[in-house]
Amino acid sequence: MAVPKHIKGGATRPLVVTLIVILVIAALGFAYASPYIALNNLKRAADARDVQTVNQYVDFPALRESLKQQVTGLLTRRLDAHSNGNPLAAIGAMIGVALIGPLVDAYATPDGVAALLNGMPPRGDPGERPPAPPAANPPPDAGAPSPAPAAPAAPATANAGNDNATPAQPPQTTAGYRGLNEFVVTYQHGAGDARYSAIFQREGVFTWKLAAVNLNE
Template sequence: MTVPTRSKGIATRPLIITLIVIAVIAVLGFAYASPYIALNNLKRAADARDVQTVNQYVDFPALRDSLKLQIAGLLTRRLDADNNSKLATIGAMIGVTLIGPLVDAYATPDGVAALLNGMPPSGNPGEHPPEAPAANNAPPAAAETPASPAAADNSNAAPAQRQTSAGYRSLNEFAVTYRRGGEAAVHYSAIFRREGLFTWKLAAINLNE
């Protein structure tokens, strides 16, 4: 006895609906996880100085613009804290000449590696990104949360004091925030922005968290 074609169609309909639901959930899950994946991929590529992969995950023009604004703001805040007007004027002139070289130094794979390892620019003359750990020499990240990048700080900081967190700030913005207490307090964030549904790129730095 053969089953009518209509009955077969009715029987397969729930299976089709189930498969569609599973596919939608999988797409949404991947879309939600995509910035975390981009962060991990960029972190590994930057530590390995894989320039081609770093270029895929960094919007360098946007990052350069952000660095210019942030470093200028950093120097302005530093000068505002100086009550000596003459020194402040000299400092402002020096600061202008510092911004370009600092931006050039940090808008590079070395700079990205430093930023993702908790080492932002401090605005010092002649500053270059501190040497971040290479991927194959990086210490184990057992103490870090899955969402945070594996980071090794400089030798003057106490690793136990540093906290790193990552998460959405909006539908199209994802931030990794670095906090370190003690005398050399550091609070800043690396900001990723969405391009399309699944693509995220490092596009800004906020040095005034």
Template structure:
């Protein structure tokens, strides 16, 4: 009986320790869960994996948010350029007609990929999210190149080409990725903010909690 009592007493600290470890691990995972959701969603959106994207996006809520944000974007644009302009009402009607197609275009895996890569909608007529990058051609590993016979003046021609390439204009550099910050805005809200440069407009992609560990992209804010 005494041995059994000592065994039970010795097991209690172990059980308490295990419970504490489980609680700490659960809290750590709960804190990291929106970062994990963001990473998984971005990878799936870039790959246009619609099935996985659907798991991390509340599309009805995102559509409603896009509709409100694009309408506000167009209203601000007309307000800044339409004072005293009799065509402002016509512009407003055209802007309203643009909202539906633009929302339909961005409430898609392509649109989600654009939002998470610093390319939000700007309310332009016929605007579409960028298409996925084309797959690169496989390298021709088994193809050999046979050098052409040298011709008279080949050295001079090569020198001229080198000089021309040195003085020819360089291709434009690709746009730099936006500055990105992510963090909690409340217990149940997590935001990713994008900005291309100091003084440029910012916008945010907003994730909302569903349950303890599940987060979904549910809104955008185009006027941070």
């Protein structure tokens, strides 16, 4: 016996509503998580110096303008702090102001983005540049003779008093929304240390780009 059409429609309607609700919840969840995904993708790309992917997640004109303002403010505060003290320090700060352009150019790059996302912001020092990526180890030559065995490593206690031997600790990182269209990642190396933040701006619904920094968080 055939099932009436109105019964078929009534049976499928709850299923359609359920699917719509599931899709809406999934879209909202993805929208909420999208800046965290963008941050993760950008950090991986920057660490790998994947320029094409970095360009997808960074608004370089906006970041360049933000770096210029932030570094200018950083050096201005430094100049004010030393204006009544050591004149040589004030001269050094003024020299730093003259070098803002090259510093901004150096940090508005994939190397600079990698430094920002790894707890190494610009300090406003003359000639400062972000750290270069680690050199890749060349593949071993199959025809080359095997290297001689390395000498035994010195005991760990030999360098116990050398502070430079202590590896740098990763910064403490917090991330979260500061509004519907702004997502902020804050970095701090330890209690009492200066903090700074990387600021992502929303573009569209699911797209986020690194667009600014705050060096006086």
